Amino acid sequence: MARPIWYVNLLKKAFPNIKFIAKLTRIPFLGKIFDLAMFEGDDIIYLPQDKVIPVNKEVQKEADMVLPSQVIEYFIEKANYHWIMNFCICRDSMQCKDYPINLGCMFLGEAVLGINPQLGRRISKKEALEHLERCREAGLVHMVGRNKLDASWLGVKPGNKLLSICNCCPCCCLWRIAPVINPKIGQKIKKMPGVNVKVTEKCIGCGTCTRGICFVDAIKLVNKRAVISKECRGCGRCVDVCPQKAIELTIDDKLFIKKSIKRIESLVDVT
Ligand code: SF4
Ligand code: SF4
Ligand code: SF4
Numbered sequence: 402m403a404r405p406i407w408y409v410n411l412l413k414k415a416f417p418n419i420k421f422i423a424k425l426t427r428i429p430f431l432g433k434i435f436d437l438a439m440f441e442g443d444d445i446i447y448l449p450q451d452k453v454i455p456v457n458k459e460v461q462k463e464a465d466m467v468l469p470s471q472v473i474e475y476f477i478e479k480a481n482y483h484w485i486m487n488f489c490i491c492r493d494s495m496q497c498k499d500y501p502i503n504l505g506c507m508f509l510g511e512a513v514l515g516i517n518p519q520l521g522r523r524i525s526k527k528e529a530l531e532h533l534e535r536c537r538e539a540g541l542v543h544m545v546g547r548n549k550l551d552a553s554w555l556g557v558k559p560g561n562k563l564l565s566i567c568n569c570c571p572c573c574c575l576w577r578i579a580p581v582i583n584p585k586i587g588q589k590i591k592k593m594p595g596v597n598v599k600v601t602e603k604c605i606g607c608g609t610c611t612r613g614i615c616f617v618d619a620i621k622l623v624n625k626r627a628v629i630s631k632e633c634r635g636c637g638r639c640v641d642v643c644p645q646k647a648i649e650l651t652i653d654d655k656l657f658i659k660k661s662i663k664r665i666e667s668l669v670d671v672t
Contacts, residue, residue: 412490447542448469448636473543476665506568510564510670542568545565547565547668563669590634595655600629604648610648
């Protein structure tokens with residue numbers, strides 16, 4: 402059943418404490434319950450920001466699509482139902498000062514018909530593509546995939562008819578819980594296939610990339626040099642902020658777009 406506005410307002414009030422709630426999932430019994438209730442069957446892919454992609458020549462030559470956001474464009478073209486929120490619930494509840502509150506999640510698939518119309522509106526394919534472009538220009542990072550949590554807070558069914566496209570900043574709920582949540586749940590939020598991020602010799606240890614940039618705390622200073630851990634999800638934000646251009650993001654899988662689409666299509670039907 403579509404969620405009433407009072408329910409959404411209540412949820413917004415709980416958001417600033419979401420890290421505390423996420424930590425509870427490390428208690429085995431509670432972790433299982435949270436997983437079943439909110440993350441069962443999920444697969445969410447972080448897309449590197451298009452602007453940081455120096456796709457290597459081989460990939461560029463052989464792939465018919467080369468920018469990560471083309472995964473989302475594919476689903477927008479394919480979908481019969483498109484929906485955007487009037488606002489970003491995460492930025493709104495955190496009173497975000499850095500990114501626009503009016504650019505929120507996009508949802509695709511038949512389940513959007515069940516969303517409370519006071520929360521957003523159905524849009525055309527053209528409007529969906531324009532929304533995507535505005536989010537990119539604002540510096541937001543896309544996440545795409547099946548997210549049971551979305552179907553649950555929106556009160557819509559079936560979950561396999563709802564594709565979530567998030568346009569996120571550090572206020573994002575998933576972003577904020579990622580470093581503390583039970584790792585088994587955290588692993589459902591993945592890197593795009595073939596994405597590699599590395600710090601090069603140009604690093605001077607200024608620390609810019611370590612200050613509230615990485616949503617999974619995967620980048621730290623060690624012996625005055627940035628070091629990236631295996632927790633990295635390849636979003637590219639650290640690449641973007643480094644003043645020395647010392648961090649490189651590459652994609653070495655020629656099929657990275659096709660593989661991402663296939664994974665999502667196996668879980669969500671947007672037609
Ligand atoms: S998931 Fe991203 S776009 Fe959606 S409400 Fe949260 S920050 Fe905003
Ligand atoms: S911002 Fe760049 S130069 Fe500064 S620590 Fe990070 S990688 Fe090194
Ligand atoms: S280290 Fe963090 S900010 Fe950098 S690409 Fe990986 S996930 Fe993104």
